[in-house]
Amino acid sequence: MEREPPPSAPRRPTMRDVAARAGVSFKTVSRVVNGEPGVSAALAERVRSAVDELDFRPHPGARVLRRTDRRTASIALLLEDVANPFSAALARAVEDEAVPRGVVVFSASLDEDPGREREFVREFGARHVDGLLLAPAGADQSYLAAELRAGTAVVCVDRPARGLEVDSVLTTNTLGARDAVRHLVAAGHRRIAFLGDRPSIDTARRRFQGYRDGLGEPVDPRLVVHDLRAPGDADGAVTALLTGPAPPTALFTAQNLVTIGAVRALRRLGLEHVVALVGFDDFLLADLLSPGVTVVAQDPAAIGRIAAGLLFARIAGDRGPPQTRLVPTTLVRRGSGEIPPRE
Amino acid sequence: MEREPPPSAPRRPTMRDVAARAGVSFKTVSRVVNGEPGVSAALAERVRSAVDELDFRPHPGARVLRRTDRRTASIALLLEDVANPFSAALARAVEDEAVPRGVVVFSASLDEDPGREREFVREFGARHVDGLLLAPAGADQSYLAAELRAGTAVVCVDRPARGLEVDSVLTTNTLGARDAVRHLVAAGHRRIAFLGDRPSIDTARRRFQGYRDGLGEPVDPRLVVHDLRAPGDADGAVTALLTGPAPPTALFTAQNLVTIGAVRALRRLGLEHVVALVGFDDFLLADLLSPGVTVVAQDPAAIGRIAAGLLFARIAGDRGPPQTRLVPTTLVRRGSGEIPPRE
DNA sequence: CAGTTTCGTGACAACGTTGTCTCGCACGGC
DNA sequence: GCCGTGCGAGACAACGTTGTCACGAAACTG
Structure with a gap:
């Protein structure tokens, strides 16, 4: 007869908790957290200190579910192998573009395996990343059309997509x-x-x-x-x-x-x-x-920097024709x- | 007078869409998708083909919101710099442990900056990652106690945490x-x-x-x-x-x-x-x-492999005392x- | 053959948030 | 002093999913 006493079910504070502490409705908390107008200075201050005391942070899952823009503030980086120096330098450059924008980066290695490429694209698509930076491994990327329709931005790096027109950043x-x-x-x-x-x-x-x-x-x-x-x-x-x-x-x-x-x-x-x-x-x-x-x-750093720039432009709503940018060698x-x- | 015709509001299919196509209630779809028992073979088959036709994948945000285990099937990897060969090899080893478990990996570079360390920990904590793999940059990690209480597993790599007892994997x-x-x-x-x-x-x-x-x-x-x-x-x-x-x-x-x-x-x-x-x-x-x-x-690959193993054990519920594992040099x-x- | 159990299925609430709507109240105009 | 106006604040629905419960039909029991 074994019993594991659940250690008080770890839970992060929610807007309700903050609201209770500040003595307001939880919607007012939402307004303050999102910087919406229409909250008196006094209440806003009470809410802000309750937020600090409880170390409240809004739940991104719930947020994305409800928001109209549906942004997750995340992108995925699908490269040949994060351990190889070319990919690693590219990844770092992408991170440096993403972080100042408040965007986090998933990374994954494809190992020249088209099956892995498709699985990862599917996985991150399902996770609703805002954008995908892909160094294609397979011979055909036409399947990406479904992701684009679903609203995921895609930019290819190092190698162009085949069977689909998307932005690419390539070495000459x-x-x-x-x-x-x-x-x-x-x-x-x-x-x-x-x-x-x-x-x-x-x-x-x-x-x-x-x-x-x-x-x-x-x-x-x-x-x-x-x-x-x-x-x-x-x-x-x-x-x-x-x-x-x-x-x-x-x-x-x-x-x-x-x-x-x-x-x-x-x-x-x-x-x-x-x-x-x-x-x-x-x-x-x-x-x-x-x-x-x-x-x-x-x-590789320039490739990553330029590709991230194109990707964030797409995420921001750029609907122009697909571009190919070439990065020269030395x-x-x-x-x-x-x-x-x-x- | 400019007007952008909204391109049919990109949307991924939901359980309701699948249910409508299969002619069942959306709860039945949930049961089939999650492999729960109590669905007749005939209905299950209908649902499965509707899932395939629509390329449905459950929304992870909604899922985590409702599930009792609250797992996001994601971890974060906070290393000195993903572009340096040591960190990159470690990252790759972690990915190789995560992928077979269906877990995706966020990665971020700390650049020896304690401020960045805290911000990233806070960010990924708020995003409810299941676990955090951290190569500490700062001199004090006692702040991590709050994340541990909130249910995020933490394992340190390459350097021990100070001011807090957590699992660590270190070189001798x-x-x-x-x-x-x-x-x-x-x-x-x-x-x-x-x-x-x-x-x-x-x-x-x-x-x-x-x-x-x-x-x-x-x-x-x-x-x-x-x-x-x-x-x-x-x-x-x-x-x-x-x-x-x-x-x-x-x-x-x-x-x-x-x-x-x-x-x-x-x-x-x-x-x-x-x-x-x-x-x-x-x-x-x-x-x-x-x-x-x-x-x-x-x-570095061994460090990553062992640390990921410890982390996934913690995520699976291991409540044993913190361990320190040493990886020998050659x-x-x-x-x-x-x-x-x-x- | 009535009563009970089982089983497949659906209705509904809830998770934590944002968007919309409504309400109460102080304020200003006539 | 009466009525529209505006503004701060809360009530409530909704997002897409899972957990709980209830229901009807079929399958057992005595």
Whole structure:
């Protein structure tokens, strides 16, 4: 016979409690809390001190239920992985836009899983977030139309939505990659390898396009490797390329972890001062390696800042046509990209 | 004369809409949605298909208002800065515990600001999150007692709460720092500098204590520098130490960014193969620098995982005494910590 | 076969808030 | 001194859901 004595059912104070303490009706409390006019100064003061004494805060659930604007003052941030530096920097920038507006941020990681993307969108839609900031994982976002109709604002970051017109904030992937490759070409390289992520990912495809543009001559398919995700994959691919016949004299690595894998491989082969390397996306300490790693740097904070700005404009009622904003890249020369071809 | 035709007031379907479509009372819908017994198979099926057709999802605000357990299936994560790798890895681990439980995660950055800490706690408390995972920024957390009374579970991560007994998950800071310094002592070093963050931060203080323990002899105050935050600070401090009289033969850097600043300084002075270095907290690419940077690695993912476990146990009703769980560090030898003293 | 139990279903109140409506009263105009 | 006017304040409904209760029909009991 076990019995757990309920420890006096924890409860936060409500407007009724405040009203009782101040000796007014609970509607008067509502008026004071919401700054509505039509309350005498004396009563308002009594209410305010009762609010302070009880540490009253209005219940957001009840509030959203009744309010006409239906705002929850919350947004959701759906990124590839909150632990990766690009996503994390973007998330922080979004938070910095949200907090001054009194808006809180849900965050979630999609792990390139379209199923997870849809589940999270559904979940946060049901929770009535005011807006959704999404880095799409799946190949089709037309399902988002239902959320837009239900009144949830949506802005895509890093990758555009497919099958639906919404605001997007993207890196100039094609141009950035083209610049990287042209930089190598300008140093005299002709055999430049491309190492990239899965081409089903929009950014990976665009960077490959930029590689082709930058080369300016037909691509040698033996110098192209796709579908690399982890540093280990890249390490293997680079090792195979450089120990095989007709090795490249330069590498263009089109993703963060691929770049790191390539650095590991070059180091192990003792070729880090012989084979040139330019990576897409900057990373911490790239300047302290020897040679420093030349990269095409993205600006995740700018993406987050701009995207949050667009989202809050939509939430505030902007009904203009969908916009695409492009955030430029910067070529950062650190040494590895300036190695001339071996002769 | 401007007029915005309201675009048919976006609205999500409610139980009433589902009920109308299925030809039942809305209470029957509630029963089916919540899996309560006492609904005939035929009706339940009708309701389920109406739910699917309308893509109905119950309104969480209304639900929490009425439910006896008052659960919102949400938690808040209050960390130093979601963009820093330690916090980001911790956040990801927490998400991985929350998602399978159907719980969503708010995240926020405190930036070592006690005011921000209190505001966020207040905000998320008012939003009735089920639990709060907090890396305290302020010197006193006794104010949390009010949240606990109101029924919000709280677990501290990385740093203990002060002025209040709650569950905490901490790194073995003192032991880890002691091991690092002993490692240098074992290599023959006697003049080992300490470079750390503000001693008002619990972890910084403990790491300094570990330094003293590891030295085993009186500390030379000229080799101790506190209050370093950014890499630039550390760079300057290291430069001053090494170009001054009686320079140290080894450095113990007690924080991530400080370690990076120290590496920069050593590199600039050309002493990276002469002065030994052990850092507290691991970082990406530490192994690719030359020499590789020896560190005392923390395990932020384990901290997040364990803390989330404790939090969900509390939310589920665990009323046991507050626990403190310690997560051990690992000394990772990569070269910089194995340099013998210059003779 | 009357009386009782069970079971499926719906009516209704309540959660804590905001929006609308009404009421009482002091005030000003004639 | 009478009546509209305005204004402060409360009563009440409603938001979308869950918990409680009541009802009618079917299924048991003796």
